[in-house]
Amino acid sequence: MSKLTHNELARKMGLFRTFEEAGSGHIFWEPNGFVVFDSLREWIQKAHEKRGYEFVKTPIIYRTELWKTSGHYDKYKENMYFLEVDGEEYGIKPMNCPAHILIYKSRFRHASELPLKLFEFGFVHRHELSGVLNGLLRVRSFTQDDSHIFCKPSHIQQVVSEVLELVNETFDKFGLHKRKYYLSTMPEKHIGTKEMWDSATEMLKKALNANNISYELKEGDGAFYGPKIDVEVLDSLGRSWQLGTIQLDFNLPERFKLSYVDEEGRKQRPVMVHRAILGSLERFLGVLLEHTQGWLPLFLMPKQLEIIPLTEEQKEYAESILNNIKERMPGSRISVEEPPSNLSKTIKASIERRVPLLLIGKNEVEKGTVAFRYAGEQKEMPKEDFIDYFSNEAEI
Ligand SMILES: [Zn+2]
Structure with a gap:
């Protein structure tokens, strides 16, 4: 690509x-x-x-005298912006x-x-x-x-x-x-x-x-x-x-x-x-x-995680993950989304916007795991491990 x-x-x-x-x-x-x-x-x-x-x-602006003392006026003037205040020259x-x-x-x-x-x-x-x-x-x-x-x-x-x-x-x-x-x-x-x-x-x-x-x-x-x-x-x-x-x-x-x-x-x-x-x-x-390529470290990501239950039945499990993360990181930028009508379209749009995804299907709920999609990779892991991993990586 x-x-x-x-x-x-x-x-x-x-x-x-x-x-x-x-x-x-x-x-x-x-x-x-x-x-x-x-x-x-x-x-x-x-x-x-x-x-x-x-x-x-x-401050941003200073008397030109100061730039003369520092030598910037002599050596760096071409790269500087100047303005006049009360009849006196200042440099940014x-x-x-x-x-x-x-x-x-x-x-x-x-x-x-x-x-x-x-x-x-x-x-x-x-x-x-x-x-x-x-x-x-x-x-x-x-x-x-x-x-x-x-x-x-x-x-x-x-x-x-x-x-x-x-x-x-x-x-x-x-x-x-x-x-x-x-x-x-x-x-x-x-x-x-x-x-x-x-x-x-x-x-x-x-x-x-x-x-x-x-x-x-x-x-x-x-x-x-x-x-x-x-x-x-x-x-x-x-x-x-x-x-x-x-x-x-x-x-x-x-x-x-x-x-x-x-x-x-x-x-x-x-x-x-x-x-x-x-x-x-x-x-x-x-x-x-x-x-x-836009897959910044999680702590810099504007949207850190979207949790997507595939159907209504997985909503509760999805909410429980959100709550567990919020308990550890109240300021985390995460959400639970509505079950998608078209999964592949939803995934494609999230990748386009560079949003990390957590997909929750029947299988994940039964096994107590999650499927985490980030930077072109999908990782399966136990829910608890994911919460640890995410909280560490997403916190500054
Ligand atoms: Zn310096």
Whole structure:
């Protein structure tokens, strides 16, 4: 069967639209799509809470002065949107770094607070050429799973190692098991001393090795402000997507004169780690939709299960399954349907909309089993096993 694009899948599943009259490259999530987006957001939030990240939320527009201090005005202006407020120029954020820096800088920081991990579902705007815009994959506004970790230079290995663990956990969760890692080192044009770069690069290598990750070296391909690790994911169609990134930054702490006071009472400069795992939630969902052909993990599915009794006689059994699941997961998105007049038509329509099905016939009631249809497969299993399985897979 030919593979569908995420735009085609989104229409079948009722996920999102874009509107020319509103402007290209901006996503309008429909009710089904919002469930998917928000469930993904919630899963990410929980994964980060477990690891001591602290959540923040910051504005969209900032005085241009701030973008001058951060260097974005110099280096990134073409991708930014500007507007005038009270006769003064403001820029819409293309990244969240300066916002998190303001929060870091807003009060005295002691070494004992570090590493400080600030996380934001940062909504950013970047100007992309209209010709390259494509559904969720190339957009002009999107949501990043963005964090800035402020740490001591001696923390780098541990901090990066923890991020790599989270990278593995995240992509495994979504069935994206084929990954490639790249380590980019000091480019010709750079700031900071060679010793600083050598030691930071060494720590990145140690973090990769500690996680048994093999990687390719990209000599001289680092950002001017620090070395970085990029994570590429291969999808079921054999395409690779650069999603995650972990970048060390010696530059912004310098530009914004960030500091902390160490154990001996001396003022020191922290290192910043910019990191995103999915990169853009929108783009990731585009990739995931095509990778799974719409059969997303159950916890992301807008409709998680339709239970179909084949005749009136199996209705009670069907209701009992629904009640058992609802007891364990009151928020589950499941229903019992009316017995269908045309079963094969009903099944076909559900597959078209990507809805997991539970078929209950005479046989199932007699044996105490269910027939579960999901992602092109049908599995027979005892009712109790199914309720366990479903509750585990459907809960965030
Ligand atoms: Zn950043």
